[in-house]
Amino acid sequence: MPLSARPIRAALGGLSLLALLAGCTEPLDYDLRGNFGAFSTTDAAMAATTDRPAPDERGIIAYPNYQVAVARRGDRVTDVAERIGMNPGELARYNGMEVDTRLRGGEVLALPRRVAEPRAPVDIASVAGQAIDAAPDTTPVATTTLEPAAPAAVEARARPAPPSGPEPVRHKVKRGETAYTISRLYQVPVKALAEWNGLG
Numbered sequence: 001m002p003l004s005a006r007p008i009r010a011a012l013g014g015l016s017l018l019a020l021l022a023g024c025t026e027p028l029d030y031d032l033r034g035n036f037g038a039f040s041t042t043d044a045a046m047a048a049t050t051d052r053p054a055p056d057e058r059g060i061i062a063y064p065n066y067q068v069a070v071a072r073r074g075d076r077v078t079d080v081a082e083r084i085g086m087n088p089g090e091l092a093r094y095n096g097m098e099v100d101t102r103l104r105g106g107e108v109l110a111l112p113r114r115v116a117e118p119r120a121p122v123d124i125a126s127v128a129g130q131a132i133d134a135a136p137d138t139t140p141v142a143t144t145t146l147e148p149a150a151p152a153a154v155e156a157r158a159r160p161a162p163p164s165g166p167e168p169v170r171h172k173v174k175r176g177e178t179a180y181t182i183s184r185l186y187q188v189p190v191k192a193l194a195e196w197n198g199l200g
Contacts, residue, residue: 049188049192051195052195059080060084060111060115061108062114062117063167064167065167066111067114068111069083069091069108070107070109070198071104071105071198073104074105075102075105076101076103077092077095077097077100077103078099080103080109085116086115091112095109104198104199105198105200106198107199108196110170169186171186179193
């Protein structure tokens with residue numbers, strides 16, 4: 001076969017392949033389980049999920065009906081519990097772990113009960129603006145020390161309302177379930193499930 005015929009044959013073969021593919025009407029099944037049109041998982045494979053919300057400085061992500069704690073690299077269950085002000089044994093039991101279990105960075109622990117929301121410090125100068133500077137000079141005010149408040153009065157304060165808005169679906173893992181089976185159950189990509197739950 002002459003050398004000049006090979007490029008022509010390759011070009012004709014490529015064109016015939018493109019012509020053959022042009023006849024396809026179904027979208028590409030990205031996870032390749034289409035069984036020739038019988039069952040397509042393309043929509044599930046291409047489904048977009050949102051990113052996990054960023055935790056606060058303690059590692060807490062608060063949703064309307066529950067909270068989770070995100071572990072830092074090298075944390076143990078005890079470290080997370082101390083950081084959020086919770087009993088380590090209670091947190092470990094709720095998550096089916098031991099108190100000294102080492103956690104991966106980004107791993108999520110469900111909280112058995114809500115922990116207090118952080119309160120941002122109030123800068124009186126920013127709130128009052130120039131009113132403090134513009135106030136006339138006065139004589140100092142005489143003050144007296146008050147008795148400490150009773151413990152019951154401290155507990156009677158109203159708790160801040162939990163955050164409102166959408167929250168992700170919760171799933172308690174049962175024996176034998178895998179990230180793959182759970183992702184199929186909720187029709188989300190395994191990668192998104194792993195990112196949200198710190199399964200890196």
